[in-house]
Amino acid sequence: MHATEVGSALDGLEDEPLLMPVTRALDWTALHKLTQSPAAAAQLAPIRRTAAVRRGTRMIKFLTGRQLGGHLRGWPISGFCYRAFDVAHLRTPADLAILSGGSPDADGGVVFAIRWRAVDPWDYEVPLAGAYDGLVAMPPHDRLGSPVIGTGFTPSGRHIVPEFVTRDLAELPVPANTSLVAYTGDGTEVTLYTYLPEQRAWSRMYGPQWRHLLPDTIAADQEYFPTSTPLTRYVGRYRDNVYEAIVDPPGEFRVAARTRAARYPLDALARRIPSATWRDAPCTVVREEGDWLRLRLSRPDGDQVARLGAHCVERGLYEAWAPAAEVTDPREDDHWYEL
Structure with missing residues (x-):
């Protein structure tokens, strides 16, 4: 389509899709090959910048069963992640295996994920060669999962998926309404738990028909998983005093309090x-x-x-x-x- 028509074509989308110039010389297959070549990072930079994180962007990180249990015990969010918009077409464990870092067969043919909304674009970086040369050059015996290419795209034989990392690979506190989900063999998405920040706990959301999805290390009949307090956290300023904060992007940032009357809106917000x-x-x-x-x-x-x-x-x-x-x-x- 003509460039002047692109804006109206994207109206109503929650996030902007990855945009690429398609020509006779650069079709989808040729672009995919470029995303898998570290030497093409500079050539891909204008395309990669079209996939951006903004406040409220839905983010997702795919997990193994062991990592699912870790988050239920209080792990913060960290490491490699994706915009949910960019991976919405990947639903089955076979498609998601390259993103989860493990084999679906090891978790009973199920892939798990944690999904949240971004608080701020500053929290995320693109793992490009230059800034992350160490990861790009890491020898195979010192790494887990797929290699880091350095183009800002995940290694894949079929798909073009922009990837992100949490800034400096640090941990992010879990925002309100974060969810832990599972993807079954037929592509069904099941919401397993939702995070309650006031209680610092995960609340069970699934019914008895989905208990078989969970690893043996997780008590399937347990409805409430209190978590430990991580070292990294959100803090905010209210009337010149600093309090622990609760964030619910894109627009709700308030003082952390168990009673609703004390949940004052913050004047300023920071990540410690x-x-x-x-x-x-x-x-x-x-x-x-x-x-x-x-x-x-x-x-x-x-x-x-x-x-x-x-x-x-x-x-x-x-x-x-x-x-x-x-x-x-x-x-x-x-x-x-x-x-």
Whole structure:
């Protein structure tokens, strides 16, 4: 269609789709080949920029059964993720296997996912060569899941899927109305749990007919899963005082309180990120246990992984335990969003 008609054709869509120029010289097949070639990153940049995150964008991360259990116990959101708009056509476990980082057969032919709305575009980055050269060059024996190409697109033999990472590979607190879902062999989507931020708990949403979907490590008849408080969290300013915040994008940001009358709308909102440096490597802190800190590398590469003894816990995420006494510059960084 003519360029002047594109705006009206996209009216009513919640998110803008990935846009690409189709010509006789550059058809869909040729573009797909470019997305799988690191050398084509610069050529693809104008196309990749059309897939952008904005406040309220629906995001999704596909999970294994083990990761599903981790989120029910309080794991925040982190690592590689996608706009739900870009993967809406992928419904079956066979199609989603490359995105989940595991084999559907290992979880009974089911793929799980966590789905949420983005609080701010600042929280997400495109894993391009240059900024994430360490991940692109990571040797196969030091990584889990598919390789990072560096073009901003996920490795796939059939599909063109833009991918994102949480900024600096850090953790994001879970927003209100986040859901944990399952995709069955026939493409059925089942909402398993919804997050209740005031109670810091996941509430069960599925009926008895879907209990067989869950891994054996999760009690299928349990209706309520209280979670631990992560180190990273949202905070907000109300009348010159700072409180813990609850976010429900795109427009509801309020003081965290159990009673509705005390849930005041915030004047300003920030994400508090625990950070540190260990042996010259920038890290975020994901756990504290006594005199030890669990650190996640913000810009992992092969040298850091070998030097720090870090392990790949999932695609792109490398963590290690460090004595707190050896960690320098421990701090909590507050990034204030523009509301």
